[in-house]
Amino acid sequence: MSALGQDEQAALLGLGGSIVQVRAGVDLVQPGEKAVHVHLVVEGLIGRFAQFSDGKRQITAVHLPSDVADLYSVARPALAPALQALTTTTLVRVPLAAMSNLTRSSPAIAEAFWAYCAVDIAVLERWAANLGCRAATQRMAHFLCEIGLRIEDAGRGNRLDFELSITQPQLGEALGLTPVHVNRTLKALRDQGILGATGKRYRVLDWKRLCALGDFDPVYLLLDGPTRQAA
Amino acid sequence: MSALGQDEQAALLGLGGSIVQVRAGVDLVQPGEKAVHVHLVVEGLIGRFAQFSDGKRQITAVHLPSDVADLYSVARPALAPALQALTTTTLVRVPLAAMSNLTRSSPAIAEAFWAYCAVDIAVLERWAANLGCRAATQRMAHFLCEIGLRIEDAGRGNRLDFELSITQPQLGEALGLTPVHVNRTLKALRDQGILGATGKRYRVLDWKRLCALGDFDPVYLLLDGPTRQAA
């Protein structure tokens, strides 16, 4: 999602973060913890989530390789989003203290980080709008459009055929649906000839109809390059 | 919501913004516009929203006096959230260019702004979680807890008795409910003895039960002061 530039990423990787491998389902940060590290995804998927006291989770953001899942914690260490590995994931954990020093020593980098957080907000707003306003099929369609484009932007596949090995229960936590209904929704999209395969790999048969269904307009992602011919 | 400090507000007001009065229902920024100003609420309420092509709106944030509704646009002028006056509102419109200059000339202020956006993200995450995970009554309860505390924090009333003159249709756009169901939900809360008056002025009869119902934990608001004894 409009990832950090080369400079920022390089600076970030020079801070002595440690590489970590976790398997699907592992909680990287528990709800309510204070921020100690910042998490940069290298391979796999990380989900940001909020949790209620009955244990129910809402995934509020999905992070692809090259995303930083909790960059805003640098500005407010008291606020650390809960994080969960959605698939087997490789990531870099950068100490928060080093991040703070970096931003304090370089206003340019601080501004880049802030700009990154601004996109985060825009994506989150869309996510919330999607949850609040649309029916299951439309929510699913919107989600797949967004993820498809972001995967393409990250150079990890293309919008019509990409790997997304998250389970249907996890999809449900992202979309505010039960696992059962996620399954039915995907089936409906397949039956309509909009989706081909679903599962670890998603195949989109009719991008235009998928966008129309999800009422998807990619401007909020601020992707550059040829991706703009989306809808 | 963990508003800007005295210094930042003072700096912001010294930028030659213009005071504007609008009545309820006026759109201050249309969906898709680019950012030209930043909007500081002085009196009244501003709603940030996303809109779908069928005209349906989702309010993603409600801004009280002393809030800046679209501060993140300073970091990313291409991203301007749509804004709507929820009540008759007085606000200050500060030119975006002046804001950019300010942040570039003062890294300390830039950092304060970034930190403000971080809280914005945390609130938005809760908002999304609320929309995705909870039933109508619980959503309403959570919303009233949050607004009550924020109004108290802004010094505009207290959590047990505050003015909130937004209409039920607007409440519906915030909570992802139909106006009719908002009405029924409020009635249910009154019938349970949790709420007293509803309408322009809300009276909470049982704060503890309201918090329990909404599964409300105020830490994400980062309010300081005695507000912490909330739940």
Add this chain to the structure above:
DNA sequence: CGAACTTTTGACCCCATTCAAAGTAGGTGG
């Protein structure tokens, strides 16, 4: 090869939407 977890499908139920209509402000113009 078995255990645990997904995916899939069916039947039933309930919360929220939709449709409809009456009553109640609030605001404007005559």
Add this chain to the structure above:
DNA sequence: CCACCTACTTTGAATGGGGTCAAAAGTTCG
């Protein structure tokens, strides 16, 4: 100042989308 119009509030009845419960079939991994 009152009449009128518009928008909000309130309530009822019927519908439907998604949830819940349950169970079978397919995967994955130890």
